[in-house]
Amino acid sequence: MNHTFTFTIDGVEVRGRPGQTIMQAADEAGIYIPRLCAHKELVPHGSCRVCTVFVNGRPQSACTQPAAPGIIVENETEALLAIRRSLIDMLFVEGNHFCPFCEKSGNCELQALAYRFGITAPQHPYLFPKRDLDASHPDIFIDRNRCILCGRCVRASRDLDGKNVFQFVGRGPGKRIAVNAKAALADTDAARTDRAVSACPVGAILRKRVGYAIPIGQRMYDAAPIGSDIEAVRADPHQ
Template structure:
């Protein structure tokens, strides 16, 4: 291997200087499971699903810069076992009930779980009490399904310029909060067309009145895995953007 290239599972992948392993993989069409990463935003490195082995050591591929000659392991049984355990923990930490979630079939958490062949959440459920905020006329906020990826926080701050969302509390107390005097979404300047509404990878931020335009069974991840159809669903269940 020569020049600006790394090896991912034995396949040479070219990269531009400054790219992360994740960015190089995406450009080459190589799927690395992830949830908090989004190509339009700076790396966050919090969900750890994109953990790969880099020259024998674990690292989050969304934060590790590609270097010439790096040997990266990605789609291995060991790494996918770890990713499945992380995904199972995300499921039991929240209240993720796919049968009655509007995002089912377009949900990236669900899609990653399908990809990893997760048949049960394995761990004991927390069933944490989480609040639903339906005060906004066009947008529903259901914290039961929030995985704290902070994509809405980043999008609202960096793209929408509104700073509507934030994370408060630590550890198991961490929760998505709304920046308004009442703490309610209806009292913010959030618009249904905001980037913050579109980037939610799960069913936590839902645009009202649109959720069932595409029926369950005909959605993005119903027929093909996320590794083939990609991750960038608009927030509204219209399919791939």
């Protein structure tokens, strides 16, 4: 009880515990800090930078930065919104994201963030990269056109599934998700129920033949914007 401390996010006093990141403390307080590579069950990665906040005036990723007594965190500011918009925008143009027919539409965190940020069309030019598919596995489909290199599959496969199916290869624009096999996903021990599959925030790793089984209107982000579940905690402190 006495091990807690306080700090502020956008002027709101938030309670933190030693060992917590800013994002974890914010989640408990019902303050949503946007994120993509962060996942509650995975170790922080700090790669997408969407959760960037200003801590005492310096930019830090909220998913990796420890909460500390008395720090002043800025989250929902115009400047940060502009940075986050730009990051999301770049992720869209860097891949081939065709939301109109993507089966992840409505359940996609990238799309949901774009909606939350009011992005209707990218400001940067599309790169239209040539990316490949891997349909070799009987139950899992990889569409690298939609991969945002968040690394959730890498961490989930290693830490939750204990398999190490996925790994990054290449650098810079050539960086991509590869599988730990000579040829294709079918040659790994990946399984339909792997957490690495469900952890993908976009439509890059999918369970085959599920498609559009969830009707429009019942998908994850049809009714409320991404982050609403966290913000509901603040609206109802007893939750």
